[in-house]
Amino acid sequence: MNASLFRTxxxxxxxxxALSAGGAQAESPFKVLHSFAGGSxxxxxxxxxxAPAGDGGFYVATDGGGSSxxxxxxxxxxxxxxxxxxxxxxxxxxxxxxxxxxxxxxxxTVNGTTQFGGLSGCGTTYQYNPASGAYQQLHAYGCGEDxxxxxxxxxxxKFSNEGEFFAGTTxxxxxxxxxxxxxxxxxxxxxxxxxxxxxFASVLQTSEDGPFYMVTTAGGSANLGVIVSTAGSCAINVLHSFAGGSxxxxxxxxxxxxxxxxxxxxxxxxxxxxxxTVFKINLDGSGxxxxxxxxxxxxxxxxxxxxxxxxxxxxxxxxxxxxTINGGNSSDDGTxxxxxxxxxxxxxxxxxxxxxxxxxxGNLYIRGGTIFGTTVAGGASxxxTVFxxxx
Numbered sequence: 001m002n003a004s005l006f007r008t009x010x011x012x013x014x015x016x017x018a019l020s021a022g023g024a025q026a027e028s029p030f031k032v033l034h035s036f037a038g039g040s041x042x043x044x045x046x047x048x049x050x051a052p053a054g055d056g057g058f059y060v061a062t063d064g065g066g067s068s069x070x071x072x073x074x075x076x077x078x079x080x081x082x083x084x085x086x087x088x089x090x091x092x093x094x095x096x097x098x099x100x101x102x103x104x105x106x107x108x109t110v111n112g113t114t115q116f117g118g119l120s121g122c123g124t125t126y127q128y129n130p131a132s133g134a135y136q137q138l139h140a141y142g143c144g145e146d147x148x149x150x151x152x153x154x155x156x157x158k159f160s161n162e163g164e165f166f167a168g169t170t171x172x173x174x175x176x177x178x179x180x181x182x183x184x185x186x187x188x189x190x191x192x193x194x195x196x197x198x199x200f201a202s203v204l205q206t207s208e209d210g211p212f213y214m215v216t217t218a219g220g221s222a223n224l225g226v227i228v229s230t231a232g233s234c235a236i237n238v239l240h241s242f243a244g245g246s247x248x249x250x251x252x253x254x255x256x257x258x259x260x261x262x263x264x265x266x267x268x269x270x271x272x273x274x275x276x277t278v279f280k281i282n283l284d285g286s287g288x289x290x291x292x293x294x295x296x297x298x299x300x301x302x303x304x305x306x307x308x309x310x311x312x313x314x315x316x317x318x319x320x321x322x323x324t325i326n327g328g329n330s331s332d333d334g335t336x337x338x339x340x341x342x343x344x345x346x347x348x349x350x351x352x353x354x355x356x357x358x359x360x361x362g363n364l365y366i367r368g369g370t371i372f373g374t375t376v377a378g379g380a381s382x383x384x385t386v387f388x389x390x391x
Contacts, residue, residue, distance in 0.1 A: 029390040034080050035379030038065040043072035044383040046374040048100035049362035059110050061097035070095040086135045090117045094124040099153030113150040122148035125184050147173035147180050152202040160209055169199040189234035193219050196226045201254040215251035224249035239285030246271035253310035259341055265307040275305035278339055291344035296327045304335035308361045316369030323360035333358035354378045357385035
């Protein structure tokens with residue numbers, strides 16, 4: 001081959017390599033893992049988040065779908081297909097499984113709540129054993145002093161002298177019908193309005209034998225919600241009473257402990273917008289501050305609005321991640337956002353548009369820097385999705 005032909009051949013091979021590299025599509029950081037279809041073979045409308053199931057799969061509970069359209073506990077396989085593990089039927093069974101499932105590491109059981117159903121129709125706690133396929137109801141709430149309507153999922157709490165318990169909250173019931181927090185089959189304590197009312201979020205214990213921390217959507221001095229602590233008894237200490245306006249109001253999402261402080265969200269309030277906030281507070285109730293006020297899509301903004309989930313720590317980059325049920329873009333279908341817990345800088349990392357999901361309510365799950373979550377609507381059948389988002 002002469003020099004001229006060699007140069008021509010070499011140039012052609014370089015061009016082919018360049019075209020091949022340019023034609024290769026980089027994987028999108030966002031992916032819909034599953035679009036719920038409802039009916040007898042799939043769930044629908046997951047309000048809670050996902051729980052790891054091993055082999056890359058996830059457990060997810062749904063508000064609807066299944067043979068009775070009253071919700072399911074489902075297993076999402078790594079290939080994106082789902083398997084219904086239990087179909088809720090209402091009546092003496094549970095109904096509307098809106099809390100995130102909890103996997104108990106000791107025995108691998110999946111534990112959760114249903115908002116309604118049970119003998120009195122006021123909700124249940126349940127347990128599913130993947131090894132045997134057995135489903136059992138742990139408790140059916142009696143609507144009165146026993147509690148009513150457990151919306152949030154369960155939390156594992158630990159006491160060195162007494163062992164481990166599943167803890168949760170009910171929106172109503174208790175002594176004044178203002179809701180309560182409970183240890184499954186081990187007792188409950190009531191809110192009384194002034195110290196909180198109508199909790200939607202789960203219980204947080206920051207350390208073994210440590211106190212519980214919770215938020216309620218109402219109650220307190222302005223009846224706009226509180227942050228409370230309790231040292232394991234029924235004595236409830238109000239750390240902060242929300243005042244609305246620039247202070248925030250109506251916290252629906254669970255608290256998170258990070259950097260020696262508590263972080264959370266409010267679904268409303270915020271100076272000038274009333275679209276919700278992200279806040280920070282010390283364990284003793286001091287140092288309450290607003291880190292971010294959501295701006296929504298009004299007036300050229302591209303921010304989220306109305307966060308209903310709590311925050312999740314991404315250990316890979318030190319940021320906290322959460323969701324808003326609205327905002328983001330003209331579709332107004334919600335966002336995934338990050339916030340720097342030190343600087344308070346908020347960034348929208350994904351805006352939903354309907355086909356990729358709409359209106360995320362549940363907490364996010366983060367593994368190895370990758371975010372997994374759910375939307376209650378949107379997707380191929382507008383019945384919600386499970387999504388993955390790489391950071």
